[in-house]
Amino acid sequence: MAAKVDLTLDCADAGLLAVFWKTALGYTDEPPPAPFATREEWLAQFDLPADDSADGGAWLCDPDGAGPRLSLLEVPEPKTAKNRLHLDIRVPGHGGPDERWRRITAESERLVRAGGAVLEVFDGHHIVMVDPEGNEFCVAAGPP
Structure with a gap:
């Protein structure tokens, strides 16, 4: 198990x-x-x-x-470096590449409104973001 x-x-x-x-x-x-x-x-x-x-x-x-x-x-100490482990938030992956990318960007925009920020965009594939304390995560397409 x-x-x-x-x-x-x-x-x-x-x-x-x-x-x-x-x-x-x-x-x-x-x-x-x-x-x-x-x-x-x-x-x-x-x-x-x-x-x-x-x-x-x-x-x-x-x-x-x-x-x-x-x-x-x-914890009392601040974040000092890039995360060695990060989360990937996977949006549903059905549809063609353009549809999947629209869902990725819409999710990224929703998370910016919630307090996150975009670090880097890999057009058509994924978006690297940070939460309100600077912890990195990605938004990408998941399985259908």
């Missing part, structure tokens, strides 16, 4: 990035693990430093359960 993958993104403002990534991926806030009613209750079971709290993170999930969980955790 293959291992399940969760993604964790260090950040300066988990709330800001949670809003962006929920918009980008269609994700929702993940509820705390059962049997806990809140993230605070869940975190209390660990021997964490006194200044650690649920306020320093956000946990997102695919409402259909297909995609990986995304954890956004606040």
Whole structure:
């Protein structure tokens, strides 16, 4: 059986990035693990430093359960270099090349309105973007 993958993104403002990534991926806030009613209750079971709290993170999930969980955790140090791992947001890939490219550019424009920015456009293939904290990701066509 293959291992399940969760993604964790260090950040300066988990709330800001949670809003962006929920918009980008269609994700929702993940509820705390059962049997806990809140993230605070869940975190209390660990021997964490006194200044650690649920306020320093956000946990997102695919409402259909297909995609990986995304954890956004606040850290004190800033981002200093290009991501070694990035997300590819895949828009549906049906239709001809012009139709696929229209969907890629429309998705990129939607994500700019949500707070992202375009870094580079590879005409007809994909668009390299960044989230509000400068984390790179791509928008490209996916399978039909």
